[in-house]
Amino acid sequence: MTTQQQQRPTTSIGRSTAESIEVCGHDLTRDLMGEVDFAGVLFLLVTQRLPDPGTTRLFNAVLVALADHGLTPSALAARLTYTGAPEAIQGAVSAGLLGGGSVFLGVFEDTGRMLRTITVSPDAQDSDLESIADTLVDDYAKRGKRIPGLGHPVHKTADPRVTRLLEIAEQEKLVGPNTRLMQHVQRAVSRPGHLVPINAGGIGGALLCDLGVDTAALRGVALVSRAAGLVGHLVEETHTPLGRWLWDTAEHNVNYVGSSASLDPRSA
């Protein structure tokens, strides 16, 4: 192996020596612990910048908004994993996070990716954004693609988290071009009498884009938030379990139909 200096990979995340520990160029014990909150350090880890107070409040609100959503498939998978391996809670948390794919948490990233295909000037007029949004919606329709970040099975008219996140972003003067574009996309998709709501993933993705969070980090931020909810579910599972109830329920209610028709696609 060559160990020539110039070919070595680099990292900016952290280093630990006997005397000090650094995270993203900051002294951990002197500059971060007791000074910056946990959400602020997560922000630092994904942007290499410390957040200002407004950003801190909004970023915390996004994390809080996504932390839990009740007995989702993700929470149930975590609890069922705990049933079989209570000694390894890291496995149960991971099982829960692994459901954070395209159907749920992917919305964050998909929305961010869509918005960032377009470079919008911070001082774009509403009329400009309107026409950009119309073009974007047309383009998705032509390609038969679904616009990410819109619609919700339960919150059919407005997701209360979205309303609140926008309120906080306005209070902190952090509504930027990505969020405004997302609102115009919503209007372009909605029809009179039929408002399609922006969902939590959609607004979260747009707001984090305006905060300068990398597209690749959007789903990651949502995963940290979701990890908090999963740990809550697992602590509860140690006291009032529902894993075995769920197992019994499945065994008693799912019909075993013996051999299915062959799955062989050649006979289709």
Next chain:
Amino acid sequence: MTTQQQQRPTTSIGRSTAESIEVCGHDLTRDLMGEVDFAGVLFLLVTQRLPDPGTTRLFNAVLVALADHGLTPSALAARLTYTGAPEAIQGAVSAGLLGGGSVFLGVFEDTGRMLRTITVSPDAQDSDLESIADTLVDDYAKRGKRIPGLGHPVHKTADPRVTRLLEIAEQEKLVGPNTRLMQHVQRAVSRPGHLVPINAGGIGGALLCDLGVDTAALRGVALVSRAAGLVGHLVEETHTPLGRWLWDTAEHNVNYVGSSASLDPRSA
């Protein structure tokens, strides 16, 4: 399946209806978002209580202290997983968390479990704690068990994170009986001229016990913190990767020795 009311399992974590979302009995959008920081909501999820300001500061500091520790096996596993599956960052985060077992993050839980075998009164005298610690250390020695939460391969005399966490806990008047007992355990193990340091997992476990965090939640809290560091590493991996360098390094430096002696324990 019986669906009689009294046999149904219960949850206190969360619920979502068309109108509102609740987390642990609190209205998410009105009482938590914009009002309580993310660490506070994690605290709520694992204790069912909102933290006061001192607890919030100390709990944040514990989370910040553990978020990252550079290129640990955990961070490397996450990066290598990303090399093979960049489209599924949830898998890479999970791969990193799965290393949070007995050797590293388990220290948290092991320390908490040890301290909680003993019920210490909040107003115990130092002389009482001294004799309790001596008995506990003797007992571990007799059973040939290692005391958790002590010693560190790099920070041989004092882990700077431990010093800082104790400082913050003292500022917030949150040094309780578990932490004091841990300090007496340290003294009971150390010899003149050879101080065995408390490590970050040890002090974190003790402080969280004093904050009333359930033993089952200790490792979980550490996992949420670690998830933040892992997402930082993975965002960096998308820009300046080291996964393939690590692969090459292993392939070029590990000797392939063909067939090893049989692993059959019958021939031992």
Next chain:
Amino acid sequence: MTTQQQQRPTTSIGRSTAESIEVCGHDLTRDLMGEVDFAGVLFLLVTQRLPDPGTTRLFNAVLVALADHGLTPSALAARLTYTGAPEAIQGAVSAGLLGGGSVFLGVFEDTGRMLRTITVSPDAQDSDLESIADTLVDDYAKRGKRIPGLGHPVHKTADPRVTRLLEIAEQEKLVGPNTRLMQHVQRAVSRPGHLVPINAGGIGGALLCDLGVDTAALRGVALVSRAAGLVGHLVEETHTPLGRWLWDTAEHNVNYVGSSASLDPRSA
């Protein structure tokens, strides 16, 4: 980094060059593919020996016995994970495997570990084994520990897989001292009119010990077997899903009780 030859780690598992690929000292394409079945290669990977025909038949039977057990928590966790991340089937398989801990698959390893605390001569008499088993059972009772590998919630008198595995092992003359000891342990625990059955994990662990499989490999072998069942469940999930039904069932049947009593162990 030092790259001196003598400090480099070694591997016997495999190597790949432009000309050939080796697995455990065998040429993959010439000696293994088309010549040795997949179970035989798994046996090679964990013992560094190719199995003889009797071992091949018994090892396959153990793997087949454990491959699936219907809608277990493990299968449900995999299906729920697929619901959220259908694009990453590796995550769903992993979520299923993560439930393979102490409660279910751990039995394999626990049984092997128990049996291997004792060195039994291959030509031990039944009378010797009887007294060894009595001592072992007494010892577990004194320490308040549960004997692993015995009892089953459904198969209360005899697990049909155990009967069949013993039959195959006898046909192949592969009942060795570990399996005989396990049978004596069973007798030592049972009472007249109340036979405690050996379960599948218990007999699997004992038989694999007799085949010379390393204790550390026992749970691993069970995981490979279980992976097959999980992939079966996931392919079915793509055609006839039950993940969303399970989600609905949980949401409609689990009572949300708002705030629980505080989980603070200090108030206990």
Next chain:
Amino acid sequence: MTTQQQQRPTTSIGRSTAESIEVCGHDLTRDLMGEVDFAGVLFLLVTQRLPDPGTTRLFNAVLVALADHGLTPSALAARLTYTGAPEAIQGAVSAGLLGGGSVFLGVFEDTGRMLRTITVSPDAQDSDLESIADTLVDDYAKRGKRIPGLGHPVHKTADPRVTRLLEIAEQEKLVGPNTRLMQHVQRAVSRPGHLVPINAGGIGGALLCDLGVDTAALRGVALVSRAAGLVGHLVEETHTPLGRWLWDTAEHNVNYVGSSASLDPRSA
């Protein structure tokens, strides 16, 4: 919850009662254990059909071909996870599998998906296949997409596993239209003097399509195979570890560069 018969989901995978255990409509202990090898049961689980002897041999050869490939990122991630959590081998296996995404194991599925966009008659002439392949390659080129299943970083002219799999498939008369199409695709892409090799994922995907394995199952089958290799690496890791060596190597060779330039895409 409604429990009306017609709304219950169904399963064909397995059922367990006190008397018998069924897998895909077959009695586990009577019809499968000792009668069908493990690969055959995996085939049953993913196709709902038992394989004939030729299919059994070829399917085993595909599984054997993919079981291990030395110190891949996947194997390294598994070993590093074991370093931190040796008590939970299921976590280490999972960490390894989680790298089985688009870059490596996805090739299987991508190739199958490409081949199955076209319905090729089992008795298609070579001249027909030639023109189908030309059209397909043109279409990929126009859309700027890479043809899956071709090329290999190490085996630049021919992957020895591919040669051997084709040999076995011919011996068993199991080269079907998907595999023949794949060979024509290879020819359409190659230029005189520059043969682009089919890789192991590509030929595996094509052969499994010809065996009637569902597209959704292709990556799953590869994951079961890979699990065997990972368990081999982990058993070796318990005896001759390399996880800590890899950690040291990374810590000593990766340059910590303090704060990186901000990752903020707004400043790009």
